[in-house]
Amino acid sequence: MWKSTVGWFRGIAMLEGISYLLLLFIAMPLKYWADEPIYVTIVGMAHGVLFTLYLILLLASWIVKRWSFGKVLLAFIAAFVPFATFWLEAKLRKEQ
Secondary structure, three states, X not given: OOOOHHHHHHHHHHHHHHHHHHHHHHXXXXXXXXXXXXXHHHHHHHHHHHHHHHHHHHHHHHHHHOOOHHHHHHHXXXXXXXXXXXXXXXXXXXXX
């Protein structure tokens, strides 16, 4: 997985998806229901770094693999939909 630009993108997509789910379903409820905002700070920072890497590697994959604008737009939107990055990673794995 980690041997090409798209491989790196797939790996970061998985990590970004996990961090997004942790933020939405664990850190945010702990912040509002248990008054523990530290988890949002920690997971939010990790998610922000992974999201930035996701975007950089999406751009790199677009350039290297000459993906269509529609495919890049779909990958961009997938970053905002829970569980969508896992679907995207599986789709890219089948293409490789």
